[in-house]
Amino acid sequence: MRVRRNFVSNDFYRKGREENRVCLPWRFFVPFTVKQKNMLMSDKISHWIRPQIRALSAYHVPPSADLIKLDAMENPYHWPETMVEEWLAVLRGVSLNRYPDPSPARLKTSLGKAMGVPAGQSVLLGNGSDELIQMIALALAQPGRVILTPEPGFVMYKMIATMTGMDYVGVPLAADFSLDLEAMLAAIEQCQPAVVFLAYPNNPTGNLFDRLAINAVIKASPGLVVVDEAYHAFADDSFMDELGKHDNLLVMRTVSKMGLAGLRLGLLAGPDEWLTEFDKTRLPYNINVLTQVSAEFALTHRAVLDQQTRQICTDREKLMTDLQALDGIMAFPSRANFILFRVPQAAAVFAALKEQGVLIKNMGAEQGPLAQCLRVTVGTAEENGAFLRALVSAIK
Numbered sequence: 001m002r003v004r005r006n007f008v009s010n011d012f013y014r015k016g017r018e019e020n021r022v023c024l025p026w027r028f029f030v031p032f033t034v035k036q037k038n039m040l041m042s043d044k045i046s047h048w049i050r051p052q053i054r055a056l057s058a059y060h061v062p063p064s065a066d067l068i069k070l071d072a073m074e075n076p077y078h079w080p081e082t083m084v085e086e087w088l089a090v091l092r093g094v095s096l097n098r099y100p101d102p103s104p105a106r107l108k109t110s111l112g113k114a115m116g117v118p119a120g121q122s123v124l125l126g127n128g129s130d131e132l133i134q135m136i137a138l139a140l141a142q143p144g145r146v147i148l149t150p151e152p153g154f155v156m157y158k159m160i161a162t163m164t165g166m167d168y169v170g171v172p173l174a175a176d177f178s179l180d181l182e183a184m185l186a187a188i189e190q191c192q193p194a195v196v197f198l199a200y201p202n203n204p205t206g207n208l209f210d211r212l213a214i215n216a217v218i219k220a221s222p223g224l225v226v227v228d229e230a231y232h233a234f235a236d237d238s239f240m241d242e243l244g245k246h247d248n249l250l251v252m253r254t255v256s257k258m259g260l261a262g263l264r265l266g267l268l269a270g271p272d273e274w275l276t277e278f279d280k281t282r283l284p285y286n287i288n289v290l291t292q293v294s295a296e297f298a299l300t301h302r303a304v305l306d307q308q309t310r311q312i313c314t315d316r317e318k319l320m321t322d323l324q325a326l327d328g329i330m331a332f333p334s335r336a337n338f339i340l341f342r343v344p345q346a347a348a349v350f351a352a353l354k355e356q357g358v359l360i361k362n363m364g365a366e367q368g369p370l371a372q373c374l375r376v377t378v379g380t381a382e383e384n385g386a387f388l389r390a391l392v393s394a395i396k
């Protein structure tokens with residue numbers, strides 16, 4: 001077959017040179033293509049899949065069947081039976097044959113209200129807040145552009161930076177897990193990040209960073225600052241009210257940790273000008289119809305979710321007291337629905353817990369700030385009791 005000279009446009013070469021891609025004149029493509037065809041599949045994979053992606057590991061979710069599941073910051077409660085019946089009646093009316101509302105205005109309004117988004121600020125919905133992080137990165141990504149975040153922090157910031165071809169800069173937290181403001185400001189000055197992500201409270205450490213320090217980061221940042229309030233329901237503190245005071249601040253929330261993790265629904269709040277741009281990277285119909293109607297339904301029963309949240313906060317305090325009473329355990333203060341703790345021989349303790357039917361999270365660090373650390377999600381009173389009993393026997 002003859003390959004036409006203009007099969008690949010000159011523009012392609014020009015752009016490629018600008019982006020430092022290797023660009024061969026068109027005639028080199030032909031033998032190259034023939035060579036590809038004779039390659040082993042493994043060679044094709046290593047040739048075509050970007051090295052950054054090959055170096056990644058897919059997000060791992062361990063099997064949890066028959067275990068008490070305290071590893072993923074889920075709310076352990078379901079709904080009263082009458083509420084479930086009412087919800088099922090709503091689902092019966094859903095048209096699964098139709099595409100969902102592409103930009104569900106009513107859900108945006110009710111979720112925005114439920115999350116306390118200030119008047120004049122806009123809302124963008126994501127298939128979980130993970131998708132919102134990805135939309136932001138897709139809109140900002142360019143070779144050399146930086147995502148900056150304190151470490152230890154939420155793993156998805158780094159994964160999404162890698163996936164979207166952005167550079168990632170992690171700035172170590174201070175020894176007590178507070179924001180090292182001096183280090184943050186120096187890194188911001190040096191890297192000029194396109195976006196800074198601050199989880200408030202932070203995952204996996206559970207603490208809130210100092211408000212003044214965050215404000216200083218917002219002021220010093222040339223690009224965006226996203227305050228990720230995934231654990232807002234348990235934190236009793238927020239930057240939502242700061243929206244409108246800074247033109248580079250966005251606040252992110254999710255319904256996942258409020259008891260609706262299965263829905264996959266996150267919210268980004270901030271100036272309409274930014275959100276209009278991010279909206280262009282959103283795949284059509286990203287919020288499915290079952291999520292739309294279920295979230296609206298759940299919000300009309302907000303009191304049930306709030307009561308569960310309050311229960312989790314009460315149980316967190318009890319769990320913290322019980323953990324601190326154990327010899328050899330160092331539990332870190334938490335404003336979220338999980339507790340990070342350090343224990344000698346973390347890997348062995350984790351395995352012994354699992355052996356006794358309790359799954360928590362092993363942070364998997366031999367050294368550094370998370371050395372010998374495990375993270376437990378606050379469950380029901382019974383689950384927390386079972387965890388503590390298993391832990392006592394594991395550290396004996």
Ligand SMILES: *Cc1c(COP(=O)(O)O)cnc(C)c1O
Binds near residue numbers: 261
């Ligand atoms: C759990 C978590 C999220 C992800 O939330 P989804 O809405 O379930 O995608 C985002 N940020 C932080 C800090 C989290 O811990």
